Amino acid sequence: MLAQGKRFASSEHPGRNDNLNRPAGREHRALKGAHGPSSARGPGDAHAPSTMKDVAEEAGVGVGTVSRVVNGGTNVSLKTRERVEAAIRRLNFNPDPIAQSMRSGQTKMFACIVRDFSVPILSMFVNAMQDTADVSGFGLQVASSYHDTDREIVMLERLARRRIDGIVIASSSETDEGLLETISSSEVPIVLLDRDKPDNVDAVLIDHRAGVRTAVQRLLDLGHRRIAMLSGQKGVRPVRERVAGYREAFSSRGLEPAEELIRCGSFTPDFVYSETAQMLRSEARPTAIYAGGTAMLAAVLRAIRDVGLRVPQDVSVVAGADSELALLHTPTISVVRWQHDQLGAAAARFLLSRVENRKAPVQKMIFPTEFIQRESCGPAPS
Numbered sequence: 126m127l128a129q130g131k132r133f134a135s136s137e138h139p140g141r142n143d144n145l146n147r148p149a150g151r152e153h154r155a156l157k158g159a160h161g162p163s164s165a166r167g168p169g170d171a172h173a174p175s176t177m178k179d180v181a182e183e184a185g186v187g188v189g190t191v192s193r194v195v196n197g198g199t200n201v202s203l204k205t206r207e208r209v210e211a212a213i214r215r216l217n218f219n220p221d222p223i224a225q226s227m228r229s230g231q232t233k234m235f236a237c238i239v240r241d242f243s244v245p246i247l248s249m250f251v252n253a254m255q256d257t258a259d260v261s262g263f264g265l266q267v268a269s270s271y272h273d274t275d276r277e278i279v280m281l282e283r284l285a286r287r288r289i290d291g292i293v294i295a296s297s298s299e300t301d302e303g304l305l306e307t308i309s310s311s312e313v314p315i316v317l318l319d320r321d322k323p324d325n326v327d328a329v330l331i332d333h334r335a336g337v338r339t340a341v342q343r344l345l346d347l348g349h350r351r352i353a354m355l356s357g358q359k360g361v362r363p364v365r366e367r368v369a370g371y372r373e374a375f376s377s378r379g380l381e382p383a384e385e386l387i388r389c390g391s392f393t394p395d396f397v398y399s400e401t402a403q404m405l406r407s408e409a410r411p412t413a414i415y416a417g418g419t420a421m422l423a424a425v426l427r428a429i430r431d432v433g434l435r436v437p438q439d440v441s442v443v444a445g446a447d448s449e450l451a452l453l454h455t456p457t458i459s460v461v462r463w464q465h466d467q468l469g470a471a472a473a474r475f476l477l478s479r480v481e482n483r484k485a486p487v488q489k490m491i492f493p494t495e496f497i498q499r500e501s502c503g504p505a506p507s
Contacts, residue, residue, distance in 0.1 A: 395424075461497075
């Protein structure tokens with residue numbers, strides 16, 4: 126379904142729960158007891174926990190070999206590893222994670238801090254991150270910062286004390302000195318989600334600038350001149366890049382944007398609705414709107430409806446991310462989109478590589494965006 130509509134590929138490429146132990150993805154399931162019955166024991170010991178020595182006897186190898194298999198050692202032949210893994214399954218042997226952590230210095234656990242659990246598109250990112258981490262035996266905790274800088278600092282410090290192995294965070298500010306210092310000086314590997322400050326930290330980024338530029342150029346070519354730009358606080362990279370792409374689109378057509386139509390201040394529905402309704406009720410209202418945020422579309426469409434206007438006859442709309450709403454709305458909504466699953470997988474890979482080599486060069490990856498034109502974009506009304 127996402128493939129419908131005309132593609133304009135860019136030429137360049139957020140219910141509250143404070144529990145940081147909330148499991149994500151496949152980790153959210155009923156867990157068996159720490160140990161299970163051993164088929165290698167006598168009737169009187171049927172419910173005693175299996176030990177590494179039991180596995181070694183079952184597989185016909187030494188305890189050291191079992192330890193290397195359990196702890197991910199590489200100097201074990203494939204045939205021997207398979208024999209040990211089969212014995213582990215037969216005996217239902219579960220290694221003690223605390224003991225493993227003490228030996229390896231790792232908790233085998235990552236954390237992901239997002240701004241808001243209510244943003245559906247972020248679930249794609251978290252699921253892909255979990256899938257990638259799971260292959261290497263790492264679990265994932267997720268938490269929400271609710272776009273609160275002080276809360277993010279507390280959460281980062283709390284996770285560090287719990288000896289988490291790595292953190293992905295979409296921070297709420299790139300100008301707050303306390304938050305920047307906490308991230309920059311962290312002894313725990315951190316990957317930034319669509320943030321580029323501090324610059325000494327790994328980051329996975331989205332090319333919002335190119336996507337917005339392409340979308341606004343298309344609106345200009347349809348005759349629109351009063352194009353509203355809605356987005357969050359200017360202190361974060363996605364907003365800066367969207368506004369830059371917006372300005373570049375006008376410049377590429379030899380035009381100047383109407384500065385009063387650039388409304389950046391918050392990603393919240395209340396802000397988006399209020400600003401959209403205010404602009405649409407003005408005498409010189411916009412004929413097109415770019416909703417520059419992953420969860421802004423609903424508030425924009427509600428404001429258009431409440432003012433009594435139609436899409437696209439009276440106002441054209443482009444959303445800053447794809448969603449079920451964009452696909453199911455009538456008319457369907459044009460979007461700038463990117464692959465959140467690829468972003469999540471890359472973030473997990475960055476953490477895994479950083480766990481292995483703390484001194485490796487800083488890793489940055491920019492993911493492309495594309496403009497998908499659907500039914501919500503039409504000629505500017507006369």
